[in-house]
Structure formats: structure tokens, C-alpha cells
Amino acid sequence: MKLSLRGEYALRALLVLGLNYDRPVVRIQTISDQQNIPKRFLEQILNDLKSAGVVASKRGVAGGYRLARPPEEITLATAVRHLEGALAPVGCVSERFYEKCSCPDEARCAIRSVMKEVREAVVKIMERVTVAELCERSRKLQQEPVNPFDFSI
Amino acid sequence: MKLSLRGEYALRALLVLGLNYDRPVVRIQTISDQQNIPKRFLEQILNDLKSAGVVASKRGVAGGYRLARPPEEITLATAVRHLEGALAPVGCVSERFYEKCSCPDEARCAIRSVMKEVREAVVKIMERVTVAELCERSRKLQQEPVNPFDFSI
């Protein structure tokens, strides 16, 4: 049920690009440093996001990456789906990446009906939250003091 | 964001065991046949579930598996957690399988705050749904005609 590191890095990169949406571009090196992401790996990920139309790049000395669209228009669902496929916990409840199940009667499968609920719950959040929303949250969290209950988990 | 085949098989096996809770045991072969699960692989999975205290086994000629506890007391969350660990999409929001994140400030991470919501949503469903609930749904679905909208996805 986990997001891959690839997906996690992508979201962190998008957050940085969102927070710097006023600037022309942000360098890979900068994102890599800020977020502790291996630079070469990040290159690949940003390239993926580029072919997905989520970010755009500028080459050369003053080059770097920027969001290809306004932060309000980029949902987490879009990014994750392009990077790792389905948000659904099993293929047989995915709308965009449907895969047939090996179970005897998919249409009347009780597990499938539960997994549909899980899918809905996840998609609801991931499609609602945009990079802009992420940036807002980030700014708020920076201002507020650290929640002491968050330390020991 | 996917459940492994292992986890999926486990749930399907638990459903079969739940539907046959009145019988002393169900053979691996029977489950394997009904659900199209490779038998040897299923053995391992049931063994895992046994060490998790979810199922019990009886050896010998009239042997097989049964639920170790009433179906009402076995949640999907329990089974999945024993088989594949965290339900959370990232380690840093998992309560039982917490892992430190590489991000600069975990306590004020905006992505983490979203992932917490996702985790909550998933856990809420998986902890509420028991094997008994699964069986009820299965029986209802067997009675009802197949929903035509379910065919093409």
C-alpha cells in the first residue's frame, strides 16, 4: 500500500517548484540540496514529470525546472498516476489502469467492493489536493510552532 | 499504492474460511481451486496468517485451515498489516511501522500532512471491515443480479 520513493521525491520536488512559482526556474541542484534527494535520480523523475506535462525545463547556464501549469491545476493524483500508475489498491478497481483479477467472479467479489471504497477514499484526497494547496499548507506549517505530539510516533 | 498479490490472496483465503466457519477445517487445495491461487504459494500465506494468530491449522488426513477467531474479530487491517506491513502510503505517517523520512523537516512537512489524511482514510475502512462483514457482502452479492455497470471498466 506504499508510495514508491520515486513518487515521494516527485511530490517533494513539486512542492519546491510550487513555492518558487514566481521565479523563472529552479535548478535541480537546489531541489536536490533542499530536499535531500539524489541529484541524478531527481533528474529522471523531473524528466518523467516533464513528459507528463507537469513541469517544463529550460536548459543552459540559467536553466532549471518550473511548473508547466499553475499550481492550482496540478493535483497530486495527476503526478502520482504518471509516475507509478494506479492509485487503487488492486488492479480490478482501478479506472485508468484496470487489470483483470484472477478471482472466480469479479463482478460479485466482496473484497473488490471493499477495495473500491478504499480507492474512492484515496482518490478523493489525491484529486482534491493540488500543488497550490500543498504550498499553502507548507507556509502555514512554517509559521506555526511544531506540534509536540508529532515528535514521538 | 498497491496491495501485493500476497495480500490479495490472503484476503481471498480469509473470505473462504469465513464462509466455511461452520466446518471444522477447509483444505488448502479447496481454497486454491476455488480462488485460483497457486497452492504452494497459498501454503506460505496461510502459514503467515497462522503465526499472526489469524488462522489455525489441523494436520493430517482430515487436516486443513480454519479461522483462529470469530470472523467478527478479524479485521482486514490486521491481516494486511501482518502480511505486508504498513497501510500508510509513506513510512513517516505510519503508526506501527514508522520510518524516518529524508525530508528536511518532517514535523512541518506539507506532504506528510496530506499523507496522514490518506492513511486515516485507508485505516478507517480496513479497521472497520471484518471477515464477517466480508462474508455478509459476499452472500448479498451472490443473491443480487450482476450490476451491468460493473462489466466494462
Place this chain on the structure above:
DNA sequence: TATATCTCTATTGACATAATGTAGATTAGT
């Protein structure tokens, strides 16, 4: 005792993930 079953450990192959290596293309500023 025979046989059908579960038990356990080990191993394999396939695949994805995560990362690294190397060379090349582009662009701003000089």
C-alpha cells in the same frame, strides 16, 4: 502402517526500484 495433509527451509526467476556513469546538447554571459 499407509496416505493425505500440513510444516518448514531454501532457492529460483522475474521484475521493479534506486541509483550511478558517461557522453552529449543547449544556453547565458563574456
Place this chain on the structure above:
DNA sequence: ACTAATCTACATTATGTCAATAGAGATATA
């Protein structure tokens, strides 16, 4: 034009997990 900083592209490797298979062994019933 030159140079340096950057992105681009493709190849390669390392690692790990997943899914499955193999084979010997233990157990209980008839």
C-alpha cells in the same frame, strides 16, 4: 567564438521484493 553551468539521453548496475517452486519432514486419521 568560448566557456561554464545546466539539462538530456541512454546505458548500466546494485539491490531488493515478489511470486512461485522444490523437496524433505512432521502429523494425524483410517
